[in-house]
Amino acid sequence: xxxxxxxxxxxxxxxxxxxxxxxxxxxxxxxxxxxxxxxxxxxxxxxxxxxxxxxxxxxxxxxxxxxxxxxxxxxxxxxxxxxxxxxxxxxxxxxxxxxxxxxxxxxxxxxxxxxxxxxxxxxxxxxxxxxxxxxxxxxxxxxxxxxxxxxxxxxxxxxxxxxxxxxxxxxxxxxxxxxxxxxxxxxxxxxxxxxxxxxxxxxxxxxxxxxxxxxxxxxxxxxxxxxxxxxxxxxxxxxxxxxxxxxxxxxxxxxxxxxxxxxxxxxxxxxxxxxxxxxxxxxxxxxxxxxxxxxxxxxxxxxxxxxxxxxxxxxxxxxxxxxxxxxxxxxxxxxxxxxxxxxxxxxxxxxxxxxxxxxxxxxxxxxxxxxxxxxxxxxxxxxxxxxxxxxxxxxxxxxxxxxxxxxxxxxxxxxxxxxxxxxxxxxxxxxxxxxxxxxxxxxxxxxxxxxxxxxxxxxxxxxxxxxxxxxxxxxxxxxxxxxxxxxxxxxxxxxxxxxxxxxxxxxxxxxxxxxxxxxxxxxxxxxxxxxxxxxxxxxxxxxxxxxxxxxxxxxxxxxxxxxxxx
Amino acid sequence: xxxxxxxxxxxxxxxxxxxxxxxxxxxxxxxxxxxxxxxxxxxxxxxxxxxxxxxxxxxxxxxxxxxxxxxxxxxxxxxxxxxxxxxxxxxxxxxxxxxxxxxxxxxxxxxxxxxxxxxxxxxxxxxxxxxxxxxxxxxxxxxxxxxxxxxxxxxxxxxxxxxxxxxxxxxxxxxxxxxxxxxxxxxxxxxxxxxxxxxxxxxxxxxxxxxxxxxxxxxxxxxxxxxxxxxxxxxxxxxxxxxxxxxxxxxxxxxxxxxxxxxxxxxxxxxxxxxxxxxxxxxxxxxxxxxxxxxxxxxxxxxxxxxxx
Numbered sequence: 001x002x003x004x005x006x007x008x009x010x011x012x013x014x015x016x017x018x019x020x021x022x023x024x025x026x027x028x029x030x031x032x033x034x035x036x037x038x039x040x041x042x043x044x045x046x047x048x049x050x051x052x053x054x055x056x057x058x059x060x061x062x063x064x065x066x067x068x069x070x071x072x073x074x075x076x077x078x079x080x081x082x083x084x085x086x087x088x089x090x091x092x093x094x095x096x097x098x099x100x101x102x103x104x105x106x107x108x109x110x111x112x113x114x115x116x117x118x119x120x121x122x123x124x125x126x127x128x129x130x131x132x133x134x135x136x137x138x139x140x141x142x143x144x145x146x147x148x149x150x151x152x153x154x155x156x157x158x159x160x161x162x163x164x165x166x167x168x169x170x171x172x173x174x175x176x177x178x179x180x181x182x183x184x185x186x187x188x189x190x191x192x193x194x195x196x197x198x199x200x201x202x203x204x205x206x207x208x209x210x211x212x213x214x215x216x217x218x219x220x221x222x223x224x225x226x227x228x229x230x231x232x233x234x235x236x237x238x239x240x241x242x243x244x245x246x247x248x249x250x251x252x253x254x255x256x257x258x259x260x261x262x263x264x265x266x267x268x269x270x271x272x273x274x275x276x277x278x279x280x281x282x283x284x285x286x287x288x289x290x291x292x293x294x295x296x297x298x299x300x301x302x303x304x305x306x307x308x309x310x311x312x313x314x315x316x317x318x319x320x321x322x323x324x325x326x327x328x329x330x331x332x333x334x335x336x337x338x339x340x341x342x343x344x345x346x347x348x349x350x351x352x353x354x355x356x357x358x359x360x361x362x363x364x365x366x367x368x369x370x371x372x373x374x375x376x377x378x379x380x381x382x383x384x385x386x387x388x389x390x391x392x393x394x395x396x397x398x399x400x401x402x403x404x405x406x407x408x409x410x411x412x413x414x415x416x417x418x419x420x421x422x423x424x425x426x427x428x429x430x431x432x433x434x435x436x437x438x439x440x441x442x443x444x445x446x447x448x449x450x451x452x453x454x455x456x457x458x459x460x461x462x463x464x465x466x467x468x469x470x471x472x473x474x475x476x477x478x479x480x481x482x483x484x485x486x487x488x489x490x491x492x493x494x495x496x497x498x499x500x501x502x503x504x505x506x507x508x509x510x511x512x513x514x515x516x517x518x519x520x521x522x523x524x525x526x527x528x529x530x531x532x533x534x535x536x537x538x539x540x541x542x543x544x545x546x547x548x549x550x551x552x553x554x555x556x557x558x559x560x561x562x563x564x565x566x
Numbered sequence: 567x568x569x570x571x572x573x574x575x576x577x578x579x580x581x582x583x584x585x586x587x588x589x590x591x592x593x594x595x596x597x598x599x600x601x602x603x604x605x606x607x608x609x610x611x612x613x614x615x616x617x618x619x620x621x622x623x624x625x626x627x628x629x630x631x632x633x634x635x636x637x638x639x640x641x642x643x644x645x646x647x648x649x650x651x652x653x654x655x656x657x658x659x660x661x662x663x664x665x666x667x668x669x670x671x672x673x674x675x676x677x678x679x680x681x682x683x684x685x686x687x688x689x690x691x692x693x694x695x696x697x698x699x700x701x702x703x704x705x706x707x708x709x710x711x712x713x714x715x716x717x718x719x720x721x722x723x724x725x726x727x728x729x730x731x732x733x734x735x736x737x738x739x740x741x742x743x744x745x746x747x748x749x750x751x752x753x754x755x756x757x758x759x760x761x762x763x764x765x766x767x768x769x770x771x772x773x774x775x776x777x778x779x780x781x782x783x784x785x786x787x788x789x790x791x792x793x794x795x796x797x798x799x800x801x802x803x804x805x806x807x808x809x810x811x812x813x814x815x816x817x818x819x820x821x822x823x824x825x826x827x828x829x830x831x832x833x834x835x836x837x838x839x840x841x842x843x844x845x846x847x848x849x850x851x852x853x854x855x856x857x858x859x860x861x862x863x864x865x866x867x868x869x870x871x872x873x874x875x
Contacts, residue, residue: 150619155607158609158612226650247822249826250663250822278818281730284731448596485610
C-alpha cells in the first residue's frame with residue numbers, strides 16, 4: 001500500500017517534470033528545430049551571388065544584455081545588440097572610419113568646430129515602417145540627458161551645448177526648460193543641427209556611437225522608462241536586423257530587417273546569440289558545431305594559439321598600476337615612482353601570467369588613433385620606463401635620499417580577485433621584492449570593493465584597468481587632469497594640465513595630436529601611472545564566417561557586413 | 567492539527583521578516599553602489615541626482631521601511647542590473663529552468679538512489695552492497711563541478727551523444743540533470759541502506775518471513791514501506807536544494823537558471839535582487855519544511871498522535 005503511494009508520488013513527479021519539459025519545450029521548440037536545420041537551405045534566397053549556404057550565424061554570447069534601450073544601455077553587451085538592430089548617423093567600417101548610415105553624407109562642420117549640420121538619408125524608416133526624422137534624434141538626446149531616465153552612460157551626450165544643464169536640472173520644469181535650450185535642433189524633417197559645448201575633434205565618429213542613435217518618442221512613451229527595451233517587442237530600431245526573440249538569460253535571435261535602407265548589402269538572414277557564460281562550455285559548443293563564435297580564456301588560448309580559427313582582437317584596454325601619493329607620501333617622489341615602474345618585467349608578465357596580451361609601452365594602447373588620422377602609439381613611440389632592474393634599484397636609492405627616507409614602508413597592492421587578477425598581484429609583488437628589495441603585500445578583492453577603494457583614494461597601490469570610451473587619446477589623457485575623478489593617485493602637473501586642456505579646445509588637429517603626445521610623455525616620464533599590458537580578446541571563429549568586424553572598443557562585433565561562405 | 571499549522575505559519579512569517587531585515591542591513595555593508603562602473607564618468611551632480619532618483623540618498627531606516635511596506639504588497643522593486651525588469655520578473659523567468667532541472671534531477675536521484683540503497687541493504691556485506699556503496703561514495707565525493715565538465719567534454723564533445731550545453735530541447739536536459747543528481751543519489755542511497763538494515767532486524771520482518779511470505783512480498787510490503795519514512799523527511803530540504811538552482815551545473819551547461827543570478831546580484835550590488843532572491847529562497851525552504859512536517863504527520867501515525875497531544 002505504502003509502496004503504491006510511493007510509486008504514485010514518483011509518477012506525479014515524473015508527470016510534473018515532463019509537463020514542465022513540454023511547456024518550456026514549446027516556447028523554444030520552433031527555434032530549436034530551425035537552428036537544428038542548419039544543413040537544409042533556408043527559404044529566403046540571398047540576392048547576392050557570393051555568399052553560399054544558409055546565411056545563419058550562431059554566437060556564444062557571454063552576457064545577457066541588461067537593457068536594450070538606447071538611453072539606458074551602459075555596457076558592451078547591450079551596445080553590440082543595439083548596433084545590429086539600430087543605427088546612428090554613421091556606422092564605423094572595418095577601418096573604424098565613419099560611413100554615412102542614417103545620414104546622407106558626412107556632416108558639415110563650422111570652422112570653429114562647434115556646429116555639426118547633418119542631412120538625413122532619404123527613405124530611412126524604423127523597423128515598423130514609419131519614417132526616421134531629425135526630431136527622433138533630438139528626442140533621443142533629450143531623453144538620455146533627462147535625470148528621470150536615469151541614464152548612467154550619458155557623459156558623451158553632455159558634450160552637446162547645454163547638456164550638463166539638463167542632467168543636473170532639479171525639477172521637471174527646469175529639465176524641460178534646459179531640454180528646449182539644448183544645442184540639438186531639427187532644422188527640418190531631414191536636417192539635424194548639433195552645437196557642442198567645446199570642439200570635439202573626433203565627434204563624427206562619436207555620432208556612430210549608441211548614445212547618438214535616434215529614438216521614436218511614440219514608441220518609447222508606449223512602454224515608458226520602466227519597460228522600454230525590456231523585451232523583444234519593446235525594442236524598435238532602424239538597423240540591419242530586428243530582434244525576433246529575446247529569451248532572457250538564454251538567447252537572442254536577430255533576423256534581417258527587410259525595411260533597412262541598405263538591406264541589399266545585409267547578407268545574414270538570422271543570427272542566434274546563445275547566452276553562454278562559461279568559456280569551457282562555449283568551446284565545447286564550438287567544437288560540436290553548435291556555435292560559430294566563442295571567446296577563449298587564457299588557458300584555452302595557450303592550447304589553441306596555433307589554431308587557424310583563432311582570431312586575436314587587440315582591445316583598447318590598458319591594465320595599469322597606480323600609486324597613491326597622499327597615503328604614501330614617498331610616491332610624491334618621481335624617482336621612486338620610476339623605480340617601481342622600471343622594476344616590472346612587463347614582457348615577463350604577459351609571457352607567464354597574462355598569456356595572449358601585449359606588454360605596454362605607454363598609457364594609450366596600440367591601435368588607438370591620435371585624432372589626426374594616425375595611430376597614437378606609432379607617432380608617440382615607446383614612452384614608458386623600460387624594464388631595468390639595476391637602474392630601478394639605483395632610482396629607488398636616489399629617490400629615497402631625495403625624500404629623506406631610509407627605506408620604503410611595507411605597502412599593500414589591491415586588485416580584482418577574479419580571473420588572472422590575483423596572479424597579476426603576486427607577480428608584481430614578486431618583481432618589486434626581487435628587483436627593488438621592497439615588500440609589498442597583495443590583497444585581491446571583489447571588483448566592486450576594489451573600485452570603491454580606488455575611487456575613494458583609499459589604497460596604497462592598485463592594479464586596475466581602463467577601456468576607451470571613444471577612439472581618441474583624450475579618453476586616456478583627460479583622466480589625469482588635476483582633480484579628475486579617475487586621477488585617484490593625486491598626481492598633478494601644471495604643464496600636463498595645460499597641454500591636455502589646450503588640446504581639448506584646439507581645432508587644429510595636427511597641433512592637438514602633438515599636444516597629446518607631449519602630454520603622454522610627461523605622464524610616462526614622471527611615471528604618474530604605470531601601464532602593464534594592453535588586453536587582447538582571443539576568439540575562435542569558424543572559417544565560413546566572413547566579414548565579421550571586431551572593433552577594438554564599443555561593440556564586441558559588427559554584424560552588418562557579415563556573410564557565410566561554405 | 568489546525569492549531570499546530572497556524573502556529574507554524576506565524577513562526578514562518580516571523581522567520582522571513584528576520585531574514586529580510588538581516589539581509590537588508592548586511593547588504594548595505596557591501597562596498598560600492600549599484601552604478602559604480604560607468605557612472606563614475608558622470609558629473610558628480612548628475613550622479614547625485616540619479617542616486618536620489620533611486621531613493622538611495624535616504625537614511626537606511628527609511629529605505630528599509632519603504633522596502634518592507636513594498637514587499638508586503640508584493641512589490642520587490644526593479645533590478646539595478648536589469649533596469650527594465652522587476653525582480654519578480656527576473657526570478658520567475660530564471661526559476662522556471664531551475665525548477666525543471668531540479669525536479670528532473672530529483673526524480674532521477676530518487677529512482678537510482680533508493681534502488682541502490684535497497685540493493686545494498688539486501689546484499690548486505692556482499693558484492694552488491696560494496697558496489698552500490700562504492701557508487702554512492704563516488705557520487706558524494708566527486709563534486710558537480712568535476713562531473714559536469716567531464717560529462718560535457720566526454721559525452722558531449724568526444725562521443726557526441728548529447729549537446730554539451732544550452733537549454734532548448736529535451737536532449738539538453740539530460741546531462742545537467744545527471745550532473746546535478748550525483749550528490750543526491752549518494753545521500754539517498756546511503757540513507758535508504760541504513761534505514762533498510764535497521765528495518766530488516768525488526769521482529770515484524772522475522773514474523774513475516776516465518777509466516778512464509780515470499781522475499782519479494784516481505785521486501786516490498788514490509789521493509790521498503792517502513793524504511794522509506796526517514797528518507798521522506800530529508801526529501802523536503804533536498805528538493806529545495808536542487809530546485810533553487812545551482813551556480814555550478816547551470817553555468818557548465820549554460821542553463822538560464824537562478825543560480826547565477828544570486829552571485830551576479832551580489833557582485834553588482836543589485837540591492838533589490840539580493841533581498842528578493844534571499845526572501846524567495848527562504849520562503850521556499852520554510853514552506854517546504856512546513857509541508858514536510860505535515861506530510862510526515864500524515865504518513866506516520868506515531869507523529870500524528872504526538873502532534874495531537
